[in-house]
Amino acid sequence: MKTRIFLGMAIASLFLLVLFSGCSSKRQVGLLMDSFAQERWAKDKQIFEKRIGELSGQLLFDTANGNPDRQFEQARKLLESGVDVLVIVPVDQYQAGKIVKLAHKHGVPVISYDRLIRNCDLDFYISFDNLEIGQLQAEYLTRVCPKGKYAIISGPTSDHNSMMIKTGQLNVLGPYIDRGDIRVVFDRFVSRWDKEEGYKLMKECLKQNPDINAVLVANDDLATGVVNALEEKNLAGKVWVSGQDADRLACERIMAGKQVMTVYKPIDNLATSAAELAMKVAQKSAVPSLNMSINNGMYMVPALLLQPYVVNKETIKLTIVPDSTIK
Template identity: 90%
Template sequence: MKTRILSRMAIASLFLLFLFSGCSSKKQVGLLMDSFAQERWAKDKQIFEKRIRELNGQLLFDTANGNPDRQFEQARKLLEAGVDVLVVVPVDQYQAAKIVKLAHKHGVPVISYDRLIRNCDLDLYISFDNMEVGRLQAEYLTRVCPKGKYAIISGPTSDHNSLMIKTGQLNVLGPYIDRGDIRVVFDKFVPRWDKDESYKLMKECLKQHPDINAVLVANDDLATGVVNALEEKNLAGKVWVSGQDADQIACERIMAGKQVMTVYKPIENIAISAADFAMKVAKESAVPSLNMSINNG
């Protein structure tokens, strides 16, 4: 299935992608989020809600705490409450297709926020260029550690972003691997975005490869678990660790020498853009026509 796309350059060499496929005084915008387990999502919600109010809209909100079935029921309730548009941070990229199909039965368009919903006629997808995130991570680590043993700890396969980040990483690592300069000796996906899961995987990695040189970690929350495992072996600061989101704790680790880098993404840009598009779609009951597309299923 294809969705129309509009790209806009954002800061930090990242892109925001806007993807499309083909009454009360205030328009109601429904926002469904995965969870607040990671620091950044509270920022997204706060900025998004503020912008909706500025545009004279009303926000109806819920969070699924990582449960895709709960998220579907929350969507059903918001649709029955009469929202004009639904904005979703999907728990699961495939299961959330049911939300899109249900919303369309109610005549409500769906915006997929920062995580792509697959296998459905999605109306709009707004995200960063996640392959670029992975590229930036790998380019930095290969500069500071051009040879040695690498581990890759990715986000869950239920999140399309995890796959895009890893693709960006591997595009950079490929030539190093082909030359034999870098060996990826440990390569795992966490079952969910949770630092406890990355902690377990890093402990497993260290048991198998105590001489690991660098760890490409999908984001800062997962990097927390990785660094915690390294600290237990007195290896924090000796193994290069990447991240993403510029969480405060990650910035503190960088200052302390325990994490080498993070990719800053301008959350305000994506949250405000999503709110603007949500209100535009809600008011016009239609999605603007664009001339680019991406296959989401």
């Protein structure tokens, strides 16, 4: 009888051991984001988290609210908790290199999400082709406004995407500038991706150049501020304005004729691809070949760059409405 009881207890103990070891064997993915200041980032997180769950992973998440020092501390805590991989939307492209260095000390690989981390031995980068985004913006504006005065309002210099977008814009504008058809009369970087920054700079631009013809604006949040400033001067719809992200307000402005275009980046594709890559890395599985390598100033980083799309009044229903991430 005692033998049966002992055997039963042993089997039960073995069952519990298997059960709990199965629970603890879930791969842990750490996701650190800059902030939710822009509409799109909540979608990124939601889609990423859903896919991690579908792949039987566990997500550990934090957001730095624009503070690079806070992001470093959040990374340290996640690494000490034992995450298998770290996915980062860096607050600052350079300071985040310290996170990569710390992660590697813990033997944890790092994926840079949508924004490149510079000057470090980064493991992977996944984003859209930001050079192409700038080219798409400038190509569209030069078609509708091939001559005149242009303003360029770029994102913060702490974000490598800002530099790539502007490079793409200037690649297109160059021949027009050389011919004298286009004059760039106002050219500024903002300190953060924020509509108030766009508003402030557009007010400054209009004081100096009330007859401005077109504004190359890096993203839709900035474009919100730009259009608000134009509306105060009764110029909304009379000055060509670009954007990026295809957020709800930008789509409404496009339909109302106050913004001529935006660049749509299917967030579902980005977040899903990033989650799948993160789980492959966490499981130490073979990672499929990525389509690019990006020089981050120190290292050629394996990268997956996805395709962005132009959205205007004619194409908005074809590109935006069918996507479940757009509400």
